[in-house]
Amino acid sequence: MDVLVLIDKLDDLIHNAKTVPLTDTVRVEKEEMYDILDQMRASIPEEIKQARWIVKERQDMLSEAKREAERLIQESRDKAEEIASREEIVRISHEQAAAIVGEAEARASEMNTGAIDYADEVFGTLEANLDKFLGAVSRSRDKLAHRAMAGSGSNQG
Numbered sequence: 001m002d003v004l005v006l007i008d009k010l011d012d013l014i015h016n017a018k019t020v021p022l023t024d025t026v027r028v029e030k031e032e033m034y035d036i037l038d039q040m041r042a043s044i045p046e047e048i049k050q051a052r053w054i055v056k057e058r059q060d061m062l063s064e065a066k067r068e069a070e071r072l073i074q075e076s077r078d079k080a081e082e083i084a085s086r087e088e089i090v091r092i093s094h095e096q097a098a099a100i101v102g103e104a105e106a107r108a109s110e111m112n113t114g115a116i117d118y119a120d121e122v123f124g125t126l127e128a129n130l131d132k133f134l135g136a137v138s139r140s141r142d143k144l145a146h147r148a149m150a151g152s153g154s155n156q157g
Contacts, residue, residue, distance in 0.1 A: 051123060072103075
């Protein structure tokens with residue numbers, strides 16, 4: 001389940017909890033709270049696994065692009081050696097090899113940029129989700145602290 005949905009559930013649980021009479025303290029079902037926290041613990045590692053998978057996929061794409069570039073370079077070198085007996089043919093083959101290498105390098109660069117952009121987007125989403133999660137936890141703690149202070153203030157009077 002999405003961590004943000006679980007944070008909303010946790011917030012609703014606290015918001016809709018029964019108050020202790022004459023205090024600002026609330027009563028929350030412990031099992032229900034633990035259930036939501038367990039679901040959060042299960043969800044966060046999955047998002048981290050997804051981010052790691054994306055990084056691995058990016059590395060695999062880069063490796064594949066490098067292998068393809070090396071193959072194309074070797075292929076162009078082989079062709080150049082095969083027809084090197086004539087000066088004009090050699091010149092043409094060098095031009096073709098350079099074009100192939102340039103194309104392979106451009107393709108590898110595009111794949112690298114795309115993979116980095118995609119990984120950055122996923123990490124940005126993960127970071128935003130974690131920021132929201134931390135913000136919700138902080139707000140919930142602030143609410144609990146405020147209620148605890150308000151409750152202890154009324155007990156002293």
